[in-house]
Amino acid sequence: MLPIAGILDVLDNYAFVRTSGYLPGTSDVYVSLGQVKKYGLRRGDAVVGAIRQPRESDAGNRQKYNAIVKIDSVNGRTLEENEKRPDVADLTPIYPDTRLRLEGTPDAQLGRAIDLVAPIGLGQRGLIVLPNHTAGTALLGELAEAVRANAPEAHLMLVLADAQPEDVTHLERTIRGEVVAATFDRPAEDQATIAELAIERAKRMVELGHDVVVLLDSLNSFARAYAQAQHTPTRPAHDEIDEFALGQLKKLLAAARKVENGGSLTILATAHHGTGIAADKTLLREARRVANSEIRIAKTRAGVAPVVDLAKSRTLNAGTMLSAEESSVLDLVRTALHDDDAPKRVFERIRATTSNAALLAEIQRSGGLA
Template structure:
């Protein structure tokens, strides 16, 4: 590759890359010496190219979901570690947060630098993209609470293969629309998790434009591994051996991430397993009010899970958030 070609590749920004076709992006990735691009989605290809571009210039490329702390600065948490604070988190300064109007839940990617002497964390140098859009587009978005909610008007088709009868039955009896709230209510050990797995695979197969998040709260570690291996979307978990605070933190950052994506007119589906265990986690954390409902649940403990479930909606301005949750009975 000649000198002028190299300069042209290095000068590409996110918007220019988004205008390219997948075949053009694959060719560009090969020019940058990036391997393993076959089978990647367009979005993943773009970020591999941006990463390769940054490395060619001697810089590092990082991505994560922002958590803004009360002091005004924030950190980019990694979905790989289920948004747990870790030593490889990326520091985001208060000035960057104000400049780009960043909020908790924003997926931020850009050039980063290693920690200097006396520093503990990597730091964000240049913001390349916010929620997979250019920073200029993200700055003009409307806050989630100010968007206009509507009834679902676009269907999510679940049927894939002729032998997948459960999805065919769901399509016929309980069709799901973009922006739907749904509960799968059943006793334990009746196949709710398998049904969620089938829904997840149907969504990724039939609707590649939908951003899928599977949120597992209070599940067994082996179930998490099984879900990660059988589902193509993002799987976020807090297993049963973790404290209630962790269950709540994971659920809240996932909901914030989904809200930020909807603000950018994306369609998001969250599959939550289970809302019962999430409610129990909130129940363990809320102060006692003296009003106890059946099952030993504090009356106040239901407020937050209700708010999370109620976040699902179809948006008039574009985008939608769909939440399908499992609820346990007879436990």
């Protein structure tokens, strides 16, 4: 016997344990649908088991993939324990009630601005709307470090489609979390697979009571991948999107939730606007219907750090995770942002204070931003 371990990917007629990550590889292990049903396996399960060691005499005629013959554990539990786990679809979703702060060092103004006008909670479905030609990878890298610093017990995943290979290497070496990526040289099917399998993996952890944070870049790339990966006689053009792709993306976002007396899945996904492509406009409109938090990034000059558009960023039902005092200060800020020069004054106050706690105390004492 040879031990194996990996993530289970269930397809239409068979399944594989992906032993080299989230994408297909030559060392993947075949699992029949009968075994999937027998052991109650689900897509995204972390499977540990064994295969028969191939004999040298079988080298010329053995099957392309080795078949699993023994399963030792699923998600770190025995098969008996695995049978009793709940299905995330049967758990009760509630409003996020635990704050996920993104404030880091005093110089990291991005996280502080988000905390101020669009608070994020564990279980949030957040949309980060970027101007055209603004890369989301570096921005999510900064947010990943903030998540790791403020919620070290949460499982962090950074999911990238159509990524630059060197960006992936940099993130793998610097991010203290799981980087799941398909570079631009991978086929469309692989781009779509990593999004689905990563979210399914996150759902399996939520079923076990864990908090998972997924940073996803970008919805535009995943939409194009879904459109091009379809096995149909006529596929959409590269700059088009169809109902199937929209449905898959909305399904990915809809997976985010806080479950009652359990774990949570937080998804913050980037999407671009102002691209001049009708499909991107449609995508953004549909994604907004699913998201319950929107963080708008203002258009800036090249080389300037991303800045949050304070007036256009907001979170629905933020009061469920804020104290009464925080809610009242947030209302003060929100009311003041209707003035044309208010965003400038807020950023001046952010730069002049060492933390949001100090800033909010100052706003509360003065009764506003004046």
